[in-house]
Amino acid sequence: MATTKEPKETVQNTDSVLKQMSINNHEQVVFCNDNDTGLKAIIAIHNTVLGPALGGTRMWAYNNEAEALNDVLRLSRGMTYKAAISGLNLGGGKAVIIGDSSKIKNEALMRRFGKFVNSLGGKYITAEDVGISTKDMEYVKMETDHVTGIPESMGGSGDPSPVTAYGVYMGMKASAKYVYGSDSLNGKKVLVQGIGHVGEHLVNHLVKEGAKVTIFDINKERLEAVAKESGATIFNGSDLYELDMDIYAPCALGATLNSQSIPKLRCAIVAGAANNQLEDENLHGQMLLDKGILWAPDFLINAGGVINVYSELIGYNRDYAMTNAQKIYDLATSIFNTASQQKISTIAAAKLVAEKRIEEIGKVKLSY
Numbered sequence: 001m002a003t004t005k006e007p008k009e010t011v012q013n014t015d016s017v018l019k020q021m022s023i024n025n026h027e028q029v030v031f032c033n034d035n036d037t038g039l040k041a042i043i044a045i046h047n048t049v050l051g052p053a054l055g056g057t058r059m060w061a062y063n064n065e066a067e068a069l070n071d072v073l074r075l076s077r078g079m080t081y082k083a084a085i086s087g088l089n090l091g092g093g094k095a096v097i098i099g100d101s102s103k104i105k106n107e108a109l110m111r112r113f114g115k116f117v118n119s120l121g122g123k124y125i126t127a128e129d130v131g132i133s134t135k136d137m138e139y140v141k142m143e144t145d146h147v148t149g150i151p152e153s154m155g156g157s158g159d160p161s162p163v164t165a166y167g168v169y170m171g172m173k174a175s176a177k178y179v180y181g182s183d184s185l186n187g188k189k190v191l192v193q194g195i196g197h198v199g200e201h202l203v204n205h206l207v208k209e210g211a212k213v214t215i216f217d218i219n220k221e222r223l224e225a226v227a228k229e230s231g232a233t234i235f236n237g238s239d240l241y242e243l244d245m246d247i248y249a250p251c252a253l254g255a256t257l258n259s260q261s262i263p264k265l266r267c268a269i270v271a272g273a274a275n276n277q278l279e280d281e282n283l284h285g286q287m288l289l290d291k292g293i294l295w296a297p298d299f300l301i302n303a304g305g306v307i308n309v310y311s312e313l314i315g316y317n318r319d320y321a322m323t324n325a326q327k328i329y330d331l332a333t334s335i336f337n338t339a340s341q342q343k344i345s346t347i348a349a350a351k352l353v354a355e356k357r358i359e360e361i362g363k364v365k366l367s368y
């Protein structure tokens with residue numbers, strides 16, 4: 001049975017694939033190639049003790065295969081923790097498609113990808129992630145039933161981003177309560193980095209509550225459109241991390257919390273949607289703690305999306321998904337208290353809870 005015990009080594013992308021898998025005990029990695037459609041993808045299954053490995057598919061123009069493999073290994077492991085801490089009967093998996101989604105993504109490529117997902121017989125269930133839309137999932141669905149996040153018109157749960165954003169908002173409010181003694185975000189200076197599907201919904205919650213929101217995105221057109229619609233201010237400085245803010249919300253890609261950015265941060269809280277925000281989870285979780293910054297673990301507060309697609313598997317009901325996403329507030333509070341009592345980082349506290357559940361449920365269930 002796979003376990004998620006703390007690795008003694010750090011993954012190096014020069015290690016062999018099997019060595020990289022063994023460091024965090026990944027169960028299976030599938031490389032997918034199809035010359036006719038141009039599909040190059042990697043599916044990583046980290047752990048199936050709690051159930052089938054569910055996690056979205058990310059499409060990104062990675063610089064090389066090593067970068068894509070590193071991303072899918074990190075993301076799939078994060079999904080194991082996310083499902084476990086959220087009380088879902090799911091394992092952790094993820095897929096990446098290598099390439100620029102605006103250039104090479106089409107029906108044939110997505111359907112070919114769907115066939116690869118199908119070949120795993122339900123051990124991996126896919127959904128959307130960065131670069132992938134509900135329309136793409138419709139194509140995947142033509143080739144496999146092992147897909148979630150399909151359009152509402154097809155009986156699915158549609159775009160999970162509003163539920164993810166709501167959960168992040170709950171996690172941010174719990175963080176504010178912990179740090180400031182009140183969960184009101186009225187007047188708080190919040191920087192949202194990445195105003196895509198999740199970021200935009202988060203900005204709307206924050207503006208509605210009276211927060212002073214600054215936004216940044218590499219997509220200038222989107223930046224201007226969201227600023228116009230929400231009233232948020234566009235970041236116009238030279239270094240995002242040096243901005244005077246109360247709360248930093250990373251909602252783009254991962255690893256923005258690293259040895260270069262953390263020393264510059266002038267905020268009290270980091271709470272955002274991006275997966276794998278810590279470049280090195282042990283080193284940078286502790287670095288934030290030492291700096292007196294409260295970090296709301298990403299896999300805990302961005303679980304709204306997986307909560308939403310999970311409810312699609314058991315009979316979709318958006319109110320039920322939103323109610324469960326709301327529980328992120330209490331869960332985050334209990335993780336912050338545990339971390340404080342045990343004098344450990346919030347990621348260490350969150351991992352303890354997730355690993356305990358995997359260990360306990362592992363005793364009563366066989367692997368998938």
Ligand code: NAD
Pocket residue numbers: 128129130131160161162164193194195196197198199216217218219222251252253254273274275302303305306
């Ligand atoms: P998205 O692709 O819709 O949005 C990402 C945005 O980030 C884009 O607008 C992109 O231009 C921007 N971006 C990329 N690199 C950037 C950079 N260096 N600086 C500033 N902006 C940058 O993706 P999304 O669905 O909103 O997801 C955002 C993050 O949240 C991802 O890390 C994703 O894995 C995570 N997440 C999403 C969900 C969900 O339900 N969609 C669930 C859990 C976690």
